[in-house]
Structures are given as C-alpha cells and as structure tokens.
Amino acid sequence: MSNEVIKLIQSHRSIRAFTDQEIREEQITDIVEAGRRAPTSHNVQAYSIVVIQDPKKKDELARLSGNQSYISKCPVFFVLIADFYRLKKASEIHEQPFEVGEVEQLLVGSVDCALVAENMLVASRSLGLGGVMIGGIRNNPEEVAKLLNLPEYTFPIMGLCIGYPDQNPDQKPRLPKGAIVFNENYDTDQVEAGLKEYDAVTEEYYRQRTNGLKTDSWSKQMATFSSNPKRSHVGDYVKGQGFLTAYHKKNS
Ligand SMILES: Cc1cc2nc3c(=O)[nH]c(=O)nc-3n(C[C@H](O)[C@H](O)[C@H](O)COP(=O)(O)O)c2cc1C
Known part of the structure; x- marks a missing residue:
C-alpha cells in the first residue's frame, strides 16, 4: 500500500x-x-x-x-x-x-x-x-x-x-530493516547479521560513487566517527545558557 x-x-x-x-x-x-x-x-x-x-x-x-x-x-x-x-x-x-x-x-x-x-x-x-x-x-x-x-x-x-x-x-542506502526493526524484543543477532549485509552494500555504494577512491564500509566509517569526542564544547555552552545545573551539582 x-x-x-x-x-x-x-x-x-x-x-x-x-x-x-x-x-x-x-x-x-x-x-x-x-x-x-x-x-x-x-x-x-x-x-x-x-x-x-x-x-x-x-x-x-x-x-x-x-x-x-x-x-x-x-x-x-x-x-x-x-x-x-x-x-x-x-x-x-x-x-x-x-x-x-x-x-x-x-x-x-x-x-x-x-x-x-x-x-x-x-x-x-x-x-x-x-x-x-x-x-x-x-x-x-x-x-x-x-x-x-x-x-x-x-x-x-x-x-x-x-x-x-x-x-x-x-538515495543513500540505509541499514537493513533487520538491523533496526525488531518484533517484540531487541535481537543482537539481527544487528550483527545486518551490519555485515550493510557493510557489503555501502562498500559497493562508495566504490561506484567515487570510482573506487572511497571503499570504506559503514561500520568502518562509524568506528572512525566514534573514536573521539564530538563537540565537547557543547556541554559547557548549554550550561552557560542555564541548563544542566542539577546534573552539574550532583557530579561536582
Ligand atoms: C540533525 C542532522 C544534522 C545534519 N548535519 C549535517 C551537516 O552539518 N552537514 C551536512 O552536509 N549534512 C548534514 N546532515 C545530513 C546527513 O548527513 C544525511 O541526512 C545523512 O548522510 C543521510 O543522507 P540522506 O539524508 O541523503 O539520506 C544532517 C542530518 C541531520 C538529521
């Protein structure tokens, strides 16, 4: 439909x-x-x-x-x-x-x-x-x-x-449905299978789009992306704007 x-x-x-x-x-x-x-x-x-x-x-x-x-x-x-x-x-x-x-x-x-x-x-x-x-x-x-x-x-x-x-x-290929949508319970096996499947799809997607210059799979890209802090200044900024004061008090 x-x-x-x-x-x-x-x-x-x-x-x-x-x-x-x-x-x-x-x-x-x-x-x-x-x-x-x-x-x-x-x-x-x-x-x-x-x-x-x-x-x-x-x-x-x-x-x-x-x-x-x-x-x-x-x-x-x-x-x-x-x-x-x-x-x-x-x-x-x-x-x-x-x-x-x-x-x-x-x-x-x-x-x-x-x-x-x-x-x-x-x-x-x-x-x-x-x-x-x-x-x-x-x-x-x-x-x-x-x-x-x-x-x-x-x-x-x-x-x-x-x-x-x-x-x-x-259109950019998305993670396979099995890695994202679960029936009744989360299933980590589905995630693993989905990651393998998606890596193959994304390697090919980037290979074709860049004439073979970029062939990093999605998991490789995300591993690099997650390997260091992102915009660590944002926490201080929002605190300066009046937010997170309770959290700050608890942890100081
Ligand atoms: C909250 C949010 C922030 C984003 N920031 C940027 C950005 O700063 N620059 C950019 O080029 N794309 C940005 N994007 C677009 C994503 O890169 C894009 O949605 C993703 O790669 C998937 O591609 P698609 O939207 O073409 O399907 C952002 C998307 C979201 C949802």
Missing part, C-alpha cells in the same frame, strides 16, 4: 546544491506553519525558528558551521533553537520556581526541534524544494547565539538549508 505522502517521505535525499531561483514568502510561510504543527512534548513548544535570508548572515553561518558553502547558496536557511526562554517568562509571570537543570530539558528541546525540522523539510519537498539539515550549527554555538541575538535558556540545535535542487543524488 502506498500513497503520495508515503512516496514523498520514502524518496528522501539530502540536497546540498541549489539553483538561484528565489523562494516566495508564501512558501516560507507554508514551510514554517508545517513546522509549527509538529507534536511537542507536554505542549511546551520548546523551540524557536529563526528564518535567515540575509546573504551576509548566511555567509557567516556557513563559516561558523564548518565552511558548509551550501548555507550561503540556499535562498533560505532556518535555524532551529531549543528554547526555554518563554517558559522562564511564564514562571516569572506566575511567580513560580523555574527548573530546567536536568538532562530531560535538553532532550525535550532537541526532540521538539527535530520534529519541527523534519516537518519543514517534508513540507518543502512537497513544494518541489529540497534541503539538508545542518548539525554543524553546533560547531560554534556561542558565536551563532551572538549573531542571532539568542537569550538565556536557548541553544541552537540544527540548521536547515532549503532551495530549489540543483542536483539529483542517488
């Missing part, structure tokens, strides 16, 4: 090259409204969306995200911010204590942002647009916050480049 929505979702590919064609304001409104309808934990709506079209600001964000040039090139770049600033205001209005010191709030804000971003990407694709999410926005969170004037109790989670596609990449 299939339909247009399922076909659209299942044909996902990240797009990193864009034509010069502008996006209309109504399209941006539709994309943002699709994001705003995402489900949200406890209705806290712990996210904000910053819409960036200013070329200078996009250039700066491209640089801060690890020189990802497609951020400059896309006509609109969205930054998804985990945001408890409004909850702080609500607590002040009602003179209640304000508690966002647990890891839980980081999860709530991050999940909210991810759901909003995916809704926005799917909505964009339904309009004939394409895009890619940008975790590189967390490379320099302090400078991003300064550039976007972010208040306390916020932190940038991801960016989203959107524009008219100027490339038609193959």
